[in-house]
Amino acid sequence: MWSNGPVRGVTSPIPGIWRRVVNLRALADLPSTLHRLQGAGSGTVRADVGPYPVAYVSRPESVRALLDGDVPGIAERGRFFEEVSRVLGPSSLVTCSGAEHRRLRKLLAPAFRPEQVGAYAQTMVTATSDAQRRWSDGAEVVLGTEMAHLTLDVAARALLGLEAAEELDAFTAVLEAGTSVFYRLVLPRRLSDRLWATRLSPANRRLVAAQARVDAFVVALLSTRAARAAPRSPARPANLLDVLVAPGPDGRAPLGPEEIRDQVVTFLFAGHETTAQALTWAFVQLSRHPAVEEQLVRELDDVLGPRPPTQADLAGLRYTRAVVRETLRLFPPAWFSSREAVAPTTLDGCPLGRGTLVVTSAFALQRDPAHWSDPERFDPARWLGESAPAGADGAYLPFGHGRRNCIGSHVAMTELVLVLATTLRHWSVRVCEPERVRPRATVTLRPRRPVRARVVRRPSSGA
Ligand code: HEM
Secondary structure, eight states: OOOOOOOTTTTTOOOOOHHHHHHHHHHGGGHHHHHHHTTTTTTTEEBBBBBBOOEEEEEEEEEOOOEEEEEETESSSSSHHHHHHHHTTTTTTTTOOOHHHHHHHHHHHGGGSHHHHHHHHHHHHHEEEEEEOOOOTTEEEEHHHHHHHHHHHHHIIIHOOOSSSGGGHHHHHHHHHHHHHEEEEEEEEHHHHHHHHHHTTHHHHHHHHHHHHHHHHHHHHHHHHHHHSSSTTTTTTOOHHHHHHHHTTTSSSOOHHHHHHHHHHHHHHHHHHHHHHHHHHHHHHHHOOOHHHHHHHHHHHHTTSSSOOOGGGTTOOOOHHHHHHHHHHSSSSSOEEEESSSSEETTEEEEEEEEEEEEEEEHHHHHOTTSSSSSSSSGGGGGGSSSSOGGGGGGOOOOGGGGSOOTTTTHHHHHHHHHHHHHHHHEEEESSSSGGGGGSSSSSEEESSSSEEEEOOOOOOOO
């Protein structure tokens, strides 16, 4: 699928600034550039982009050391995350580091324990059925929009205990304003993108205004929560919001209002955008591979029969889980991770100056023929053997690795399997021209254009 010519600028003898200008062009076709960087062979290579000094890390051992924070001179966060903090806030679990990060991660852990994820599972199934009640047989839908509404609804109901996504208008505003600034700032494709996202720009002013609305939203959220029934009853099990506001052992609130606000924005954002992209790619892949979809639906009939799925079915839905894993291999929504050199250092013998952005890509690693057999082939069966496929040991990182790995990975896996199972029991989701859907690497790995699909009720469906 991708060509394997030399990496523009990386192997080129063109020096200094011109090499960077040339490399800026490589951003236009990022998937193919990453693929070639991954195959460059020497483990870590310089790949400066525009004004940024950048190094790309390809060897699984080095990738794990990088993500674990084991390379001296490389910080766990960096400039990229400073930009992220304009949207998620400086106290977000995603943007903070060191002791502050360890404290927050420990505090939030109870909201992500398996028994807690079990409590979210029922909401995932209910929200999926609710969303699909609005579908009519044979209608055309924009898949990305459908999935984003659904996963935001799940995050709002399950993590924050909101009744319905309608309460989320303020959040949607910051999300829209935030992502447009964010995408242009973090991955500028041209100089105008950087100007567009400067602090004085109209775009940034919209972001600041939207943030004021989010603050009001969080204040309202906390007062509504205080007025509701006490948590931990079977009718309302504790959720992420309960964990955020629970008093510590000394009886005092562990987080201030701004820290709570940053986590609410972070979890609504991180908890829905990636999951929506993964579901969209899963439906694209199933439309491209009807035999895989048939096998999946057979499994749903065998394991579930006429009833909806529950968390207890996850173990039995082996093939559905394999489809999810294989989708995350070929189309990992979090397609790259970055860290930053804060002192001169070396990795795989490659010298890295202070300020170098050190990146790696799950997208490229998970398609590397050095680790995966027939890597471009969508083959869920590779996950069904006695042991995991060879690449899974080190070259499969859709949820990152180490102490900054995805805290929501069990929530995400549960949601992906349950949404697919709930949907495909009743509906066939036929993506229009699935072969033409191409990835575009923005902050997440999205389809280049909106994906349209026809939703058709299954003949045997009792819905
Ligand atoms: C398919 C869905 C998802 C994918 C592919 C994904 C992927 C990732 C990856 C790769 C990272 C690590 C980034 C790094 O190394 O810098 C990460 C971090 C994170 N994810 Fe996810 N994620 C998903 C769903 C979720 C969900 C459902 C939640 C919340 C409920 C969530 C919350 C977070 C948070 C808060 C972090 C930061 C963790 C930290 O720095 O300690 N993610 N995610």
